[in-house]
Amino acid sequence: MIKKYLLLITLLLGLSxxxxxxxxxxxxTCGPTDEYVFxxxxxxxxxVQYGDTDxxxxxxxxxxxxxxxxxxxxxxxxxxxxGVTTFQDFLWEYSAQGREVVEQELALTDEEATLLSDKLxxxxxxxxxxxxxxxxxxxCATRPRDMIEEAVGGLRYDFPLDQLPTFREAIRGKSHxxxxxxxxxDICLGWKSDRQMSLRDAGFLPELLAQEMDTxxxxxxxxxxxxxxxxxxxxxxxxxxxxEKCHFPLIVFLLIGLYLYLLKWGKWDKxxxxxxxxxxxxxxxxxxxxxFLALFSEHPHTWPNANMLFLHPFWLWLVFTHGRKNCHSxxxxxxxxxxxxxxxxxxxxxxxxxxxxxxxxxxxxxxxxIDRWRACRNKARTDE
Numbered sequence: 581m582i583k584k585y586l587l588l589i590t591l592l593l594g595l596s597x598x599x600x601x602x603x604x605x606x607x608x609t610c611g612p613t614d615e616y617v618f619x620x621x622x623x624x625x626x627x628v629q630y631g632d633t634d635x636x637x638x639x640x641x642x643x644x645x646x647x648x649x650x651x652x653x654x655x656x657x658x659x660x661x662x663g664v665t666t667f668q669d670f671l672w673e674y675s676a677q678g679r680e681v682v683e684q685e686l687a688l689t690d691e692e693a694t695l696l697s698d699k700l701x702x703x704x705x706x707x708x709x710x711x712x713x714x715x716x717x718x719x720c721a722t723r724p725r726d727m728i729e730e731a732v733g734g735l736r737y738d739f740p741l742d743q744l745p746t747f748r749e750a751i752r753g754k755s756h757x758x759x760x761x762x763x764x765x766d767i768c769l770g771w772k773s774d775r776q777m778s779l780r781d782a783g784f785l786p787e788l789l790a791q792e793m794d795t796x797x798x799x800x801x802x803x804x805x806x807x808x809x810x811x812x813x814x815x816x817x818x819x820x821x822x823x824e825k826c827h828f829p830l831i832v833f834l835l836i837g838l839y840l841y842l843l844k845w846g847k848w849d850k851x852x853x854x855x856x857x858x859x860x861x862x863x864x865x866x867x868x869x870x871x872f873l874a875l876f877s878e879h880p881h882t883w884p885n886a887n888m889l890f891l892h893p894f895w896l897w898l899v900f901t902h903g904r905k906n907c908h909s910x911x912x913x914x915x916x917x918x919x920x921x922x923x924x925x926x927x928x929x930x931x932x933x934x935x936x937x938x939x940x941x942x943x944x945x946x947x948x949x950i951d952r953w954r955a956c957r958n959k960a961r962t963d964e
Contacts, residue, residue: 601630601631602630602690602691602693602694603628603629603630603693603694603696603697604628604629604630604685604693605626605627605628605629605686605688605693605696605697606626606627606629606683606684606685606686607624607625607626607627607683607684607686607724607728607789607790607793607806608624608625608626608627608636608670608681608682608683608684609622609623609624609680609681609682609684609786609787609789609790610622610623610624610625610674610679610680610681610682610786611674611679611680611681611815611817612679612754612819613677613678613679613817613819614757614758614817614819614820615677617755617758617761619677619679620754620755620757620758620819621754621755621785621786622754622785622786622787623638623640623679623720623721623786624639624640624720624721624724624786624789624790625637625638625639625640625670625720625724626700626724626727627667627683628696628697628700629667630697634666634667634668635664635665635666635667636664636665636666636667636670637662637663637664637700637703637704637724638662638663638664638665638670638720639660639661639662639711639719639720639723639724640660640663640719640720641660641661641662641663642658642659642660642661642713646659654872654877655876655877655878656714656873656877656878656879656880657712657878658712658713659710659711659712659713660710660711660712660713660719660720661709661710661711662700662703662704662708662709662711662723663704663709664704671812671813674813675813677817678815678816678817679813679815679817680811680813680814680815681811681812681813682790682809682810682811682812683808683809683810683811683812684790684793684794684806684808684809685806685807685808685809685810686728686805686806686807687798687803687804687805687806687807688731688732692731692732693731695731696727696728696731699727699731700727711723714878714880715784715879715880716747716781716784716880716881717784717880719784720786721783721784721785721786721789722783722784722789725783725789725793728805732798732799732800732805733799733800734799735796735797735798735799735805736796736797736798736799736802737779737792737795737796737797738795738797739779739782739791739792739795741778741779744776744777744778744779744781744782744788745776745777746773746774746775746776746777746933747769747772747773747774747775747777747781747881748766748769748773748774748933750777750782750785750788751765751766751769751773752766752936754785757819757820759827759828759829760828760829762936763829763935763936763937763938766935766936766938767866767870767887767891767935767938768869768870768873768879768882768885768887769881769882769885770874770881770882770883770884770885770886770887770932771884771885771886771931771932772880772881772884773881774931774932774933779792793805793806794806794809827936827937829936829937829938830937830940833937833938833940833941833944834940836859836941836944837940837941837943837944837947839855840852840855840856840859840944840948843855844951853902853903856898856902856903856948856952857898857899857902857903859945859948860895860896860898860899860902861895861896861899863890863891863892863895863945864892864893864894864895864896864899866891867888867891867892867893867894867895868893869891870882870885870887870888870891870892871888871891871892871893874888885932886925886928886929886931886932886934887925887934887935887938889921889922889924889925889928890921890922890925890938890942890945892921894914894918895918897910897911897914898911898914902952911952911956912953912956912957915949915950915952915953915956916949916950916953918945918946918949919946919949919950919953922942922943922945922946922949923946925942926939926942926943
């Protein structure tokens with residue numbers, strides 16, 4: 581607590597003395613770690629030096645204890661904050677995590693540096709520090725970039741556009757070591773994530789933003805903005821890659837298919853019905869999540885989403901009615917509709933990249949649904 585008060589006093593002194601000495605400002609880019617999934621994307625911050633003061637301004641602060649944080653996160657309206665720490669504390673934290681810290685010093689005029697420093701100090705005040713976070717368009721990397729561009733009156737980037745990936749490729753490239761997280765993110769992202777990013781879009785990833793800044797030139801003079809690059813902390817944390825030789829979701833989905841086939845072949849009807857209900861429940865949970873994100877949240881690129889054809893809340897009906905002795909006509913047609921929906925889902929790969937391995941599960945479920953539809957139809961004929 582005392583440390584926070586001292587930092588606030590330093591900020592206030594910085595506001596009053598900002599014009600006495602023009603600050604030096606740098607962009608800091610931090611490497612990833614797999615300790616938490618949100619660390620996989622790296623991080624960006626701004627370093628401001630003037631006199632004996634050396635501070636880092638970080639737009640990546642959030643608190644799970646914040647009122648309604650989890651609810652706001654689910655609906656796409658999480659509140660993040662600008663936090664301030666000393667440069668030494670910042671380096672110590674990332675060094676302890678084994679994460680690289682690279683500094684790009686910016687060639688700003690005294691007036692531009694003072695303007696940017698003043699705005700950061702104002703933004704760091706308790707009444708101004710919170711903002712509504714958006715993963716793609718308003719995050720810890722885009723905010724520093726926008727403030728730099730505003731201070732210098734615009735930048736021109738010479739970054740090659742043909743090297744820019746799609747949004748989905750960028751996410752997969754950063755999170756592929758977290759197998760199930762990557763699958764979940766892939767499921768929730770709709771077809772808008774399959775368009776190639778613009779330079780503006782690519783700035784949401786700290787690594788791509790740093791590469792763009794290496795090519796950034798001032799609009800007024802054409803001079804490079806970055807004058808010096810320094811690696812303060814090397815990347816020592818090795819991110820394990822368990823998917824180099826196998827896809828665990830693929831194995832799981834194939835085992836589910838084999839298990840259901842063996843239950844049918846062995847005529848273990850009760851075990852088969854229970855197992856199918858568990859599968860339908862999982863599909864329903866996934867469906868509720870995907871449909872909620874697509875229809876009601878403000879998360880970017882979740883609508884439209886072809887995965888809604890396979891994962892939907894209507895699986896819940898089968899959880900409660902599947903396996904009854906009297907096979908309802910509604911069940912028979914739901915089995916058939918599910919089969920058709922899955923067929924359309926697989927065809928949707930022409931305009932949306934489907935999650936890796938999930939089509940295998942879709943094929944398993946499609947076989948199950950058409951098999952159950954035939955059983956219902958045959959039972960109805962027998963009863964006649």
